[in-house]
Amino acid sequence: MKKTARTAAVVGIAALVLAGCGGRPSDTKASSNETPSSPASSSAPAESHPDFKACEVSDSGGFDDKSFNQTSLKGLTDAKTDLGVQTAQVESNSDSEYADNIDALVKQGCNSITTVGFLLGDATLAAAKKNPKIDFSIVDFAYDKAPKNLKGLTFNTAEPSYLAGYLAAAESKSGIVGTFGGLNIPTVSIFMEGFRQGVEKYNTDNNANVKLLGWNGKDGSFLNTFDDKSKGQSVAEGMIQQGADVIFPVAGPAGLGGLQAAKDKGVKAIWVDTDGCVSASEYCDVLLTSVMKGMDVAVEQSIKDAVDGTFTNEPFVGTLANGGVGLAPYHDADSDISQDVKDKIDELKQQIIDGSIKVG
Incomplete structure (x- = not known):
């Protein structure tokens, strides 16, 4: 794919990111995964934002990859539990589907959309420019100059x-x-x-x-x-x-x-x-x-920022210092x-x- 942006592989600050939506049932859940900065379960009551819809689209590896996409999906399902938002996700079967899958989520009325993976970089940028009222995040990609509604999340692995x-x-x-x-x-x-x-x-x-x-x-x-x-x-x-x-x-x-x-x-x-x-x-x-x-933590935090109205386009990178990796x-x-x-x-x-x- 064309490299319209560069990957941020530099040291930075904590992991944040992702929010996705799509054509599969909104209560679909991935297997539980531990991540570097995953917090312990909280007994605090969940927030309730039933009018907010957080959505996510996978890369072609799918949400059951026991790795990258699955952990990112856990961030979405955690947001549903902790923030009381609606959720939906769509699983990509090939690289050619990315733009169409993102567009499908836009049409579903998602307030935030997270895309998972470097290969979705161009499609995510195009969608964010076209839909300035939706907050977009992307895992493993960062831009030289991102629109105000697009956050890149990278990890110094x-x-x-x-x-x-x-x-x-x-x-x-x-x-x-x-x-x-x-x-x-x-x-x-x-x-x-x-x-x-x-x-x-x-x-x-x-x-x-x-x-x-x-x-x-x-x-x-x-x-x-x-x-x-x-x-x-x-x-x-x-x-x-x-x-x-x-x-x-x-x-x-x-x-x-x-x-x-x-x-x-x-x-x-x-x-x-x-x-x-x-x-x-x-x-x-x-x-x-x-x-x-710590992609699940990053995804959930990005959704929370969108819910709270504090979302920015400042890229983040997980490091050993901040527990993101x-x-x-x-x-x-x-x-x-x-x-x-x-x-x-x-x-x-x-x-x-x-x-x-x-x-x-």
């Missing part, structure tokens, strides 16, 4: 991916780890680059030579799809055949194929966007951790990871937060 890369290198027995992406777009390669830098940090600190397959800092292994699980499994199996014993798929539903390959071959993996032990619990036994993005708990792998490695991960996290380590 290079930061927690750096920690994941260090962890993968530390836990590798073969000295080889691998990563692959869905598409070669900034919101995918940012994970892979952070991961690469983390592996390099481990090598530097430990006089080691752990090799990374699938990304060299400029180019790497991409499926050219987010939907083909069998393709993800095939690429992961190829990396495992080359000796990789930790796999880091950044490919949405297609990445689940990488987890299946890890499970079948008895190696480890690291998931992205959500806590994989929650969203894809059948693979928890092979996961070291997950690189998480982070690593999931180690879960089943906890007893296998040494305390020294855990302490080092905590130390590196603090160094990224205080600026002594620059990632990205």
Whole structure:
């Protein structure tokens, strides 16, 4: 797609974003996912804004991807519970549907519309310009100059991916780890680059030579799809055949194929966007951790801003410092990871937060 805007992959402030609507029943809910900054359940009474309609449109990965879209949808359903708004959502089946799906939500009378994913950048910008009375938000995209009613929400996932890369290198027995992406777009390669830098940090600190397959800092292994699980499994199996014993798929539903390959071959993996032990619990036994993005919190906050009349076009980015991104708990792998490695991960996290380590 044409790049009419650039992705914001810089450090910034908290995660905010999203509000979507569409052709599926408004009470459709995704599976619960934990995110870095998800608050504990509140006993406070829910607000009530029955005349406000918050809507969301997915990318072609769909709302049941156990990752990116599913977590974003949770923000919408949380807003329904906490704010008492109407909600609706439409699921895209292909990239060609984005503009039409957004237009369908406009016609449904949505007060706010959230689009999910970098690939919806052009269609979202066009819709926001055409409909200035609707507040638009988009996950994983930011604009050089956005209309007043359009907010970009980005996440500096290079930061927690750096920690994941260090962890993968530390836990590798073969000295080889691998990563692959869905598409070669900034919101995918940012994970892979952070991961690469983390592996390099481990090598530097430990006089080691752990090799990374699938990304060299400029180019790497991409499926050219987010939907083909069998393709993800095939690429992961190829990396495992080359000796990789930790796999880091950044490919949405297609990445689940990488987890299946890890499970079948008895190696480890690291998931992205959500806590994989929650969203894809059948693979928890092979996961070291997950690189998480607080998209549900961001989505709900963006809807609340629209409800409250405080919505702005100022872009936001989630970081380790503000809790918008982070690593999931180690879960089943906890007893296998040494305390020294855990302490080092905590130390590196603090160094990224205080600026002594620059990632990205």
